[in-house]
Amino acid sequence: YIFSNAMNEFLNWHKAHRNDPKIDSKAKPSLKKFGACRLNMVSRDEVRTWIENISGRYNEYGLRNVIAAPKAMYNWLQREGKYDGKNPFSGHDLKSRGGTFHDIKPVISAEEFTLIKNLIAGDASIEQAVILAYFTGLRPSEVYRINAADFDHDALILRVKEQKTRQGVRLIAVPQT
Numbered sequence: 001y002i003f004s005n006a007m008n009e010f011l012n013w014h015k016a017h018r019n020d021p022k023i024d025s026k027a028k029p030s031l032k033k034f035g036a037c038r039l040n041m042v043s044r045d046e047v048r049t050w051i052e053n054i055s056g057r058y059n060e061y062g063l064r065n066v067i068a069a070p071k072a073m074y075n076w077l078q079r080e081g082k083y084d085g086k087n088p089f090s091g092h093d094l095k096s097r098g099g100t101f102h103d104i105k106p107v108i109s110a111e112e113f114t115l116i117k118n119l120i121a122g123d124a125s126i127e128q129a130v131i132l133a134y135f136t137g138l139r140p141s142e143v144y145r146i147n148a149a150d151f152d153h154d155a156l157i158l159r160v161k162e163q164k165t166r167q168g169v170r171l172i173a174v175p176q177t
Contacts, residue, residue, distance in 0.1 A: 001083065003042060003070075004035035010073040027069040029054060030089075034070070039077070044088045051092055067092065108134070132158075136172050 007027055014023050033050050034042050055063055070089045077083035108116070113134055120126045129143045138146075142160050150159045151174070158172040 001039045001077070002035075003037045003039055004031055006039055006077060006083075007031055007035075007070070007073050010076050013076065014072075022065075023069060026065045027073075029066050030070040039074075039083055040085050042088050044086075047088045048092060136174065138172065 007030070011023060011027060014020065020026075051063070051067065054066065058066060067089055071087060074083065074087035074089060078087070116130055117127065120130060129146075132138065132146070133140065133143045136158065138160060145161055145163075146158070150161075151157075152159070156174045156176060158174050160170045160172055162168045162170055
């Protein structure tokens with residue numbers, strides 16, 4: 001088996017049986033590096049070196065996603081009985097040198113919230129949206145999609161429609177005050 005042939009076969013299977021619309025982009029870096037190699041010629045050391053080389057381009061989660069595609073391909077090949085060797089992509093300690101989500105400030109301070117409220121004073125709908133986002137942790141795009149029918153005042157629940165990665169509804173507890 002050549003890596004690129006195996007990966008293309010895996011991607012076709014994955015698209016038919018799984019729900020990850022970004023699997024092609026996750027597989028692209030490994031295809032670029034290992035595409036012409038035979039599966040049994042991809043060594044664990046070679047994969048480790050590759051991970052170290054690309055770690056500066058991705059944050060922690062992006063790096064995990066890039067490694068997940070070839071790792072899942074080898075696992076799939078083993079389950080299908082098409083490969084009986086070891087998975088060179090499994091068990092690596094993934095340390096990203098790129099930006100991480102930990103660098104992002106998770107919440108705004110009380111002073112920043114007061115400043116924002118003062119800036120939007122006078123526009124009741126915007127003020128309500130900001131207050132709702134602040135106290136529930138909703139994203140601006142989620143707040144934008146909310147309408148009055150999404151609130152269950154008796155149960156203090158807000159139904160938030162998800163649109164990005166999956167279609168569904170997320171239930172958010174609304175503070176009583």
